[in-house]
Amino acid sequence: MKAAVLYKYNEPLKIEDNVKIAQPKEGEVKIKIAVTGMCHSDVNVFEGKTPVPPPVVAGHEIAGIVEEVGPGVTRVKPGDKVVSAFIHPCGKCRMCVSGHENLCETFSQVRLKGVMMDGTTRLSLDGQQVRTFLGGGFAEYSIVGENALTIVPQDLSLDKVAVLGCAGLTGYGAVNLAKIEPGETVAVIGVGGVGLSVMQLLKASGAGRIIAVGTKKWKLDRAMELGATDVINSKEVDPANTIKTITNGGADVVIEAGGNEQTINIAMNSVRLGGRVILVGLPPVSAEIPFKVANIVRNGITIIGNYGGRPRVDMPRLLDLVKLGKYDPTKLVTGKFKLEEINEAVKLLNQGEAIRSLIIPD
Structure with a gap:
């Protein structure tokens, strides 16, 4: 698949066409990405201020279509329109079961390592592992835990709701x-x-x-x-x-x-x-x-x-607010870019000339 890979901090991203993505494991979901919002947290990764080890694919405001589900997944099915939160709760730790899944203990141990909950990656390139930052949405496909996902109503477009994954939540x-x-x-x-x-x-x-x-x-x-x-x-x-x-x-x-x-x-x-x-x-x-x-x-x-919201509780409420017209995420979007144009989007964000840019892989 195609992905924007960071090989070294403070250098432009490189578009790679032959990144391999593995099948989703237990509790994981493969998403065909429709659009991903670009946030300053992604730029912090590119600059090494959030030091996720490269090579890494960033992008955490993800919206797309469920392509495949791993064993045990019950919250979504292939064909569902979904938006992914930047927080990927395990659903089992003390914080998750006490109603504070935005502070998931398991996720907190891996989020800056660029790996899944089991400590491994799902991306590789020429035999080398490629890490992901909170989903790795600057690509054609992504694998995330099912608890990060919320089904999007059919009457809402995916490019309208992508920024809910971080800015909204x-x-x-x-x-x-x-x-x-x-x-x-x-x-x-x-x-x-x-x-x-x-x-x-x-x-x-x-x-x-x-x-x-x-x-x-x-x-x-x-x-x-x-x-x-x-x-x-x-x-x-x-x-x-x-x-x-x-x-x-x-x-x-x-x-x-x-x-x-x-x-x-x-x-x-x-x-x-x-x-x-x-x-x-x-x-x-x-x-x-x-x-x-x-x-x-x-x-x-x-x-x-405050570290975000609770994906399984708060994201459905956000979607309701969007449908009611009380929260308009499109007002945050200042540009749309093809994946090949991603470095221009990074430049505009760094210059303060963008709020949220949408990156579209197709």
């Missing part, structure tokens, strides 16, 4: 974890795919003032279209002070979706006394970002890390 998990009360003021730091998903879901959940913070005017304009009541360009004004001024003391909740030291510090300095900070953005794994702990303690700030 992460945004849903953040808003759900924040336990937003009607009318609460929420600041969202970062207006990429996750941040714009958060804003739509905040509006659907009854949040009051929704303040978007970013650096690109066109993205802030998109935020206003999708539910923001106020926008702040952090290149033009001090964002934390501005938030505190317009909210008379700070936001009740701040959801951080940028994943770098600057955006995290903005979040920590923008919340009111007794408020909540939800950290969603993923910095490089080696990053150490200091907090002023005394301020956190004295101000009674609650800091919560």
Whole structure:
């Protein structure tokens, strides 16, 4: 099959035509990929900031058709339209059975190794194993665990729902974890795919003032279209002070979706006394970002890390929100590219000129 393979960090991806894919094993599903969204987490792999060992095929916002199922699979069947979450829960560990499958203990042990739950890969090229990052969707086919998959209603197109696999599910998990009360003021730091998903879901959940913070005017304009009541360009004004001024003391909740030291510090300095900070953005794994702990303690700030949502519980709800018109994932898509054009999509994302690009293998 055809796939975009990373051989060395910070080098262009190479399109290979003869990657071999094995049959799915116990609990696994082979998907013929229709479309895969490109996320900054993929770019972090390409740059070695998320150090999955190459050669590796990335891509984790996958939508397609079930081609084949392995032994024991009961949730999907060949021919089903499916969307895959970037989280692949085992369904059996302590976290999964206690309702926290987004924190699956088994998956957490393998996700940065680029292997399946059993520690092996399903891809190879010229006799060498090829790893995958959270599904390996930049290819014609992918093999994932069945618990990552949700059947897509026939009246929804696959290119419409692909970005639910990460941007949508992460945004849903953040808003759900924040336990937003009607009318609460929420600041969202970062207006990429996750941040714009958060804003739509905040509006659907009854949040009051929704303040978007970013650096690109066109993205802030998109935020206003999708539910923001106020926008702040952090290149033009001090964002934390501005938030505190317009909210008379700070936001009740701040959801951080940028994943770098600057955006995290903005979040920590923008919340009111007794408020909540939800950290969603993923910095490089080696990053150490200091907090002023005394301020956190004295101000009674609650800091919560959020890693996505629960695929088997939250993804069906997201699909319902799409059908109801309360969440529109197409508003995140800024371009479509053939697999052979993937390096151009990477370039645009790195330059801040894209939110989500769709990669189409055919």
